[in-house]
Amino acid sequence: MASMKTIITSLLLFVTLSNMNLEARNLLQTTTQPNLPSIPTLPKPTLPSIPTTLPPLPSIPTLPSVPTTLPPLPSMPTLPQPQGNVPPLPTIPSVPKLTMPPLPSIPTNPTLPSLNFPPFPSNSLPNLPSISTIISSIPFFSPPPSTSTP
Secondary structure (H helix, E strand, C coil), rough: HHHHHHHHHHHHHHHHHHHHHHHHHHHHHHHCCCCCCCCCCCCCCCCCCCCCHHHHHHCCCCCCCCCCCCCCCCCCCCCCCCCCCCCCCCCCCCCCCCCCCCCCCCCCCCCCCCCCCCCCCCCHHHCCCCCCHHHHHHHCCCCCCCCCCC
16 A cells, blocks of 8 residues: 555656656747836935034023022920829840850770780681683683684
């Protein structure tokens, strides 16, 4: 089914391109130029002339004069004084200061007794294989077998 669609698509593409080629050849074979409309000429605009002198600036109006002396400020009214004994204002009680207990003293590092170990005998360790022995035992890392016979 997909191959049928491909064949139909390629056939349509071939027909379209061949028709375009024939029309282009027909246009090339015409000897007379087609009559195109002429481009109309537009009138040239005339710009107003730029004045060389500037008009005078308008005059700044004079500001009214400010008086140099100011009128006196109004006096503050006096408040009536209370007659007799005035009770004192209440005071804010002070908060007692909290004291923290002293920090305990930091003990000094005690001296640790030194321990003396006897020397370790070297013959008590098991024999460990060397790295070259370990790598050659892995088939991937081992060298290929020799092809020559001794």
